[in-house]
Amino acid sequence: MTKTMKPMLLCAGALLLATGAHAGEVHVLNWKGYGADEPFATKAFEEMTGDTVVNDFFNSEQEMLTKLRTNPGLYDVVMINAAFMRQALEENLVQPIDTAKISNYGDLDPDQAASAMLNEDGKTYGVPWTWGLTTIAINDKAFDTAPTSIREMWKPEHEGRVTIRDDAVEAIQLGALATGQNINDIKDMSAVETSLTELLPNVRTFWSAENDWNQMVASNQIDLGTYWSGSAGRAKAQFNLPVSLAVPEEGAVGWLDSFAIPVGSDNVEGAEKFINYMISPEFYVEWDQTVGAPVSASRRAVAALPEDAFNRRVMGSPEIAERVQFQQPITDEQRESYLKTWQKLKVGAN
Amino acid sequence: MTPSFKTRRRNGLLSALPLLLPAYAWLTLAIFLPLSAMVYFSLLSDIAPNAPSPSLTIENYATFFSDPLYATLLWRSLVLGLIVTLACLVIGFPAAYVLAKILKGRAREAIFLLVILPFWSNSLVRVFSWSMVLREGGILDTALNAVLPFEVTFDLIYSYPAVVIGLVHSYLPYMVLTCYLTLQAIDDALIEAARSLGASRLSALRRIVLPLAMPGMLAGSALIFIPVVGSFMEPRILGGRNGTLFGTVIEDQFTAVYNWPLGAALSFILLAVVLVILLAAAPVLRRTA
Structure with missing residues (x-):
């Protein structure tokens, strides 16, 4: 697998790179139909920043890691389940994130933002998104x-x-x-x-x-x-x-999904803007109310939901916070x- | 004489080459190469990308023998294959006989179409539709209770019989088609002769039709038995917690834990067992053919 498929995939990745990567594009790797590829979201983000969103998808965490390994430099943002961050870090697939550049970062649940799964040696590698x-x-x-x-x-x-x-x-x-x-x-x-x-x-x-x-x-x-x-x-x-x-x-x-920036991203600035938008109340409220979403890691985003929303009323209750064991x-x-x-x-x- | 004969033969092979090439090129590309790759995988110690470079080992094959779990599962799959094949034979052979010997013209075409019709829909859709039919409060349950004067609960879904029903439905056409072909080739005069010489219908069937139709029945059985032993989709959807079989365990190795070497090794063990069974059946096949 490693010996034969890697060069082939690398070639395919290089081809994609040659044809696809322009400045002003944010390449996002995520599950299909999981928020980041909602048409309303990509449209709003493009209008807001001028950057176009290019979505690519994976069908399993293993596939996500393989795509990162074999296409270095192609992706700017990747959605990683926190339980898989360790492996991505060990293989040097993701880079530290400057959280100061993400203005909504302060809205995140402090425990989740400081999760040991997403931070190492004082550096942040993953921005919690949903749980x-x-x-x-x-x-x-x-x-x-x-x-x-x-x-x-x-x-x-x-x-x-x-x-x-x-x-x-x-x-x-x-x-x-x-x-x-x-x-x-x-x-x-x-x-x-x-x-x-x-x-x-x-x-x-x-x-x-x-x-x-x-x-x-x-x-x-x-x-x-x-x-x-x-x-x-x-x-x-x-x-x-x-x-x-x-x-x-x-x-x-409990499970926690986060956004990370892959090593070699050529649009880190766009990636930061995209992550910032993903944890914003504007995006989350529309996603939850029109499509249905998990709970946002951003407290401000959850608080912006209507009172009777499931993710605010049920998932926001203190009993749940007490009982959850994160995986x-x-x-x-x-x-x-x-x-x-x-x-x-x-x-x-x- | 000899040299000219030789050249002719070589020429024959040469001229046959263009005819053979597409098929063999395809077989090499689509079967031989992937199978060789799987043999290689099955001998690897590990394919995790961050693991130290993998070494060759037969440990994956040893796993099968060291844990009775795999043998139990294989046995269950073989038994399932046998049950499904027998059920197809019992249901398919009479249908093929009627098609080949009794119906003629339009009626035959219509019935034939009905036999092949299921092939035109996606197999996954067919399996899923069974889950609507077989469950309690499903189509069959409701229909039976509407007709019968007494109350019956008909709830087969997520059980072993449901798996058998789904598989028989999927593979029955193979049996009907292979039996039909051999039955059609039997000269009607043979049966008439037997009857006119005083054989009853039953002994004509037993001593003339069945032996002559044996190659078709065996071919159909092999066509059904082999895929059923490795089946994983039908047991997963219809079997519920009774649906753990050798095929589903192989699938888990590939999809759930990413252990391709063990999955490949288990696949080859299955292949070997099926080959041994077919070889054991070969003398019977030769005698009847």
């Missing part, structure tokens, strides 16, 4: 009062009415939460395995996309399951489904061993 939770959501029809414990999923009355995502890391972390462990430092793996083994008979199926979850609720096939906070908010607000978030007292897994980087070895454990549990449950 969210992987937690429990319920089908309102199945509950009179929302459950407060994650153990609700294990109860026999929900047999065949629970769904979780078919993702080894998420599953193991769910087991860790249920056994009262720190998701980033799982000491008792056998307790996690036992707990998941007990959970599996309750699982109706695994969901893989938002649509799966929403359809199962719409056809009343499930009572509760793990879900993403933004997705639960969207299910209720946009699709009118009886879905509520129930962040359990045992805690919830730390996971090594490839851990990921592989989690997958193996998870596969074994799934096979064992048959």
Whole structure:
């Protein structure tokens, strides 16, 4: 892979560079349909700064890293999940950011801005953008009062009415939460395995996309399951489904997305302006209200939302801030061993 | 005599070359090269870009034997392949017989079209539509309860039978088509002769039709068995938590943990097992052909 594909991709990258990079362009690498490529946003940014936005997309974090490696100098802004920043730093793919040039930086949640995942040796490599939770959501029809414990999923009355995502890391972390462990430092793996083994008979199926979850609720096939906070908010607000978030007292897994500037960017100034716009209340309010967004890392942006907005009312509540455990980087070895454990549990449950 | 014969033969090969070249060039490009690349990957210790330069190892193959998990999964996949193949045979052979021997003209064309029709839609769409049909409160459940005087709950989705149903639906046309071709080639006079000599319909079927149709049935079985053993999409969508099979585990290695070497090694083990099964079936094939 490294030996044969790298030169080829480098050539392709060089070609792109030769044809694509003019001054006044900001090349952004992000998930497709994730805010930065909204037409209203690129238009507003162009009118504001005169720089055009050129979007490129990735389908997995691995692909994002590969694109950075093989196209040095092509991208000016890249969206990186904080848990992957360590790897990008180790490979020297991103450069320090002068936060003084980003006027909205002061609006960010101080804890998130100072996150050890985004800062090293006093330098800032990532500007927090959005965050969210992987937690429990319920089908309102199945509950009179929302459950407060994650153990609700294990109860026999929900047999065949629970769904979780078919993702080894998420599953193991769910087991860790249920056994009262720190998701980033799982000491008792056998307790996690036992707990998941007990959970599996309750699982109706695994969901893989938002649509799966929403359809199962719409056809009343499930009572509760793990879900993403933004997705639960969207299910209720946009699709009118009886879905509520129930962040359990045992805690919830948090993720943090950030913007970084790749090494070799030839438009650092444009990149800073773009990041500044991405964390501005103007952009965030329109994104959240017209499309639906996760929670902004900017406190001023969240405060600019209407009072009853999900991301202000529910996600902004102090209980959630107390319960969230942010996900730390996971090594490839851990990921592989989690997958193996998870596969074994799934096979064992048959 | 000998020299002229030789030149003619060489000329024959030369003139055949332009005809063979496109197919072999394509096979080299599309099958041989990717497969060789996968053999190489399967022998690498690591392909993570920041890892120290990878070395060659057979450790990935050893993983399969060191952990019973993979053998269990492979066994499950083989059993699934067998069930689906048998179901296709049982459903497909009579249909092919009717098409080849009983229907004629327009009716045959119409039924034939119905058999091939599913091929015209995307396989993913077909699998997804099953999930609407098979679930509780789905199309089949509602329809059955509307007709039947008593209440039934029909909820097959996310179960092993659902995977079998989806796979049989996907692969049935292969069996119908291969059986149809061999059945059509059987001279009707043979069957008539058997009947006029006093054979019952059943023994005519058993002693004339089935043996002559065997090559088609075996070809169809091989065409179905091989992809079903490695299938991952249908089990994932229809199987729910019962859908973990050898194919889905290989897919996870490539997409979830980026462990191409192990994924490639598992793929080749699957390939080897399927080849061994086909080789074991070869004597039967030769005897009947």
